[in-house]
Amino acid sequence: MHLSLPESDKNQLLEQLGTANLKFQRTYPGDRPDRQPVHTVYGGANLFKADTCQRMGDIALNSLQTYAPNFVELARVLRLEGHEHLPTLAAEVADLTARLDAMSEAERKKEHAWLAYSVYNKVLRKLRTEAVEDFRIDFEDGFGNRPDDEEDATAVQAAKELAKGMQQLTVSPFIGIRIKPFTEDLKQRGVRTLDIFLTTLLQETGGQLPPNFVVMLPKVTIPEQMTTMVRLFELLEQANGLPAGTLRMETMVEATQIIMDEEGRNPLMRIIRASEGRCIAAHFGTYDYTASAGITARYQTMAHPVCDFAHHMTKVALGGTGIFLSDGATNVMPIGPHRGEALTYEQLRENRESVHNAWRQGFAHTTHSLINGLYQGWDLNPAQLPMRYAATYTFFLSSYSDALHRLKTFVERAAISTLTGDIFDDAATGQGLLNFFLRALNCGAITEEEVLATGLTTEEIQSRSFYRILQGRRQQPA
Known part of the structure; x- marks a missing residue:
């Protein structure tokens, strides 16, 4: 066998190519294998307590058991595969449930009711054990613009409640805070809240942060906002004796300018690079983004085509980088219009229809996100959690x-x-x-x-x- 290429020239060319290949692999290492939560629940910082996540789980479980007391009811509401073959009479539903309960998992998988039965029971188990995977203590939209003294006091109180939750083991596996954006009018407030919250928390815990703690910076439009956060992190780490690189952050896709800048380029990669490795996720802000795109309030939903465009642009820009991507929130809450214990039959029916309609919408939105490769989304109310898991489990099991x-x-x-x-x-x-x-x-x-x-x-x-x-x-x- 004879070769024509000079060995030294060939090796030199391949070495040069190897340098370029390795540079590309460092930029695009592929999906990060770390656990990604399926959702982030947002709650106003003024309402946060040490047991907030547990109480949310209780509310979510009660909602599911009230409006879908068995797997057949849930399957019909969501029109799950095989729902048309399920029984309607209560006695028949009870008999089918008992029969499935007695089967092995392998036997159940041969039944047409397997998917609906499995989804329902997995949702029940999840709500009882770990209803909230990720929680964001919100000092932005969920808190609003309040007097400085009030936000200062809330930052202290929320930090103390988080420290108590860490001690009592009632904190979600992932948790963090969302501060106000680094826009010119709110940057001082955002930094002050970050400083007060972290300083108080570290004092209360002896220098410990909860696992998977993150700071969310909303409404990012330019790399300099990320760079400023990195420098602030460095100062906070030095002042509080934290190892360099401890503090991590997330960014948000909430404005058209983060999808395309003034020169017609997508700036997301530059924004992520400006975090110097500290940014782990990019979250989509449905309602800020649709407003930024000029969509009127009535049509600002996750199903609007401008959201899909932003999602795909984000995935193209950040695909293969290891940055977790999260969709936004469904703003229709599965809560009945009538409250109280002495409700009429008609009021109970209206409550059920309202909740079921909201469930279908939330289920459809989450499923759409999953199909488009967005494995995380926002939840704003504990009553949304059953459908978050129902859609997620249906997606994976099917x-x-x-x-x-x-x-x-x-x-x-x-x-x-x-x-x-x-x-x-x-x-x-x-x-x-x-x-x-x-x-x-x-x-x-x-x-x-x-x-x-x-x-x-x-x-x-x-x-x-x-x-x-x-x-x-x-x-x-x-």
Whole structure:
């Protein structure tokens, strides 16, 4: 076999290409394997208490059990797959439920009622154990513009309540604060609240932050706002004895200018780079963005086409960077118009219809987000939580069989693929499949046993990295 290329020239060219390839991989490392919450619940800072997340779970559970006391009712309201075959009489529903309860999971999967039954029971379990995954103590829209003395006092009180929640283990797995934006008229207020809250919290906890703590900076339009936050973080870390890089942030997509700047470019990557690695997520602000696009209030919904345009532009700009993306909120609350205990039959019917209509809208919005690759969204009221999980579980469970086949086939081929040296391409493809199962596992849609059916081991699943899985299998003897 004869080769024509001079060895030294070839190696020099490939070395130059390798430098460019590695630079690209540093910029676009792929999806981050860390757990991403399926939602962020926003609540006014003045209302935050140490047990807020627990109380929200109680309200959410009561809402589900009041307006969908069984899985058949929920399936009909949401028109889940197979709902038309479910019984209508209460006795028949009870008999079907008892029969399904007595079955193994493998047996249930053969029943047409499996999806509806599984979704309902998983939602119940989630609301009882971890109803709120992520909570943002809100000093912006959820709090409003109040006198400085009042916001100062609220920042102190909210920090103390968070410290109490940390001690009592009542804090959601992910938590943070949203301060006011760094616009010219609100920058001083935003910085002051950040300083008061963090200083108080660290004093109360002996220098400890809750796990997965983050600061959200809203209405970002220029990189300099992110840079300023980074410098403030550095000062706060130094003043409070925190290790460098401890404080993390999120940005928000809320204005048309963050989708396209004055020169016709998408500035999102520059904005993320300005965070110097501290920004972990970009959240979409549905109502600020639609207002920025000139949409009148009546038509400002998540279903408006301008939202999809912004979503796709954001995904194109930040795809492969590891930045988590989150959709916005449904502003129709599943709360009946009539309150009180002595309600008439007609009032109870109107309450049920109102809640069910809001459920369908929230379910549809969340499903639309998931289909478009946005695995997180906002919730504004605890009564929205049942539909957040119902949509999420339906999405993952209805896609499970196909994803299982794909990943199982991929794992079986992994040893052959890695021997050919295609590790980066395979890792990127496999990571996307693995992330489906990790997201489904994290939110409770599937169990670890159902992930093990892919052929992965528990250790490989816990690594959360398909690259490491391939490396490990590559080192195994043939």
